[in-house]
């Protein structure tokens with residue numbers, strides 16, 4: 253599959269790693285083209301699929317587009333690429349944390365960042381919430397304590413969720429469908445809870461949330 257990742261930072265690296273391991277074609281776009289190129293080179297050294305760096309503001313090639321950017325940048329990025337995003341699966345991974353207080357989220361309890369993204373896109377563009385509960389460096393490793401990472405996925409379009417789940421599974425992770433896009437409200441709270449535990453547990457963003465049954 254062709255996947256575009258906008259944002260070549262920590263999550264761009266983590267998700268890009270899993271996508272390349274899964275044999276996909278990954279296109280990276282960043283405000284800094286050199287950063288996108290450097291990450292593409294790094295991912296290509298792993299083997300599997302292929303990574304390339306796309307130009308900012310240029311054509312998007314992926315049928316799945318991952319927004320691996322800070323919550324505060326999402327509205328601008330969606331506005332920049334809005335027309336091109338129609339007909340593609342858009343993956344929102346943000347945790348809209350209130351970093352001023354680190355006491356919760358900046359979003360309303362009745363509307364997740366994922367639902368906000370859906371509202372910004374051309375009508376009918378499927379949005380999938382995923383990867384917000386997995387930390388970047390655990391995605392690079394693909395596992396924690398010898399266990400596959402669980403990637404919790406929410407969305408209203410089943411075909412879009414199935415596509416993202418297939419990418420997750422091909423990358424050696426376990427996809428868990430948690431329901432409609434409104435479940436992103438809980439996923440974002442869970443993402444924040446997981447972040448808030450890092451100092452307490454001393455896990456330095458190396459822990460994972462795992463469902464066992």
Ligand SMILES: NC(=O)c1ccc[n+]([C@@H]2O[C@H](COP(=O)([O-])OP(=O)(O)OC[C@H]3O[C@@H](n4cnc5c(N)ncnc54)[C@H](OP(=O)(O)O)[C@@H]3O)[C@@H](O)[C@H]2O)c1
Pocket residue numbers: 258259260261262263264281282283284287319320321322323325328329345346347348383384385386387388389443457
């Ligand atoms: N880090 C984690 O473990 C983790 C876990 C779950 C979810 N998340 C979520 O993942 C998202 C990304 O986090 P991160 O840790 O990867 O952040 P990061 O390391 O700061 O990377 C973000 C990247 O996005 C780029 N960017 C910003 N605005 C852009 C734009 N307009 N167009 C293209 N690229 C742009 C930045 O480029 P510049 O540096 O050049 O500005 C940077 O390379 C956030 O929403 C976060 O809440 C993170």
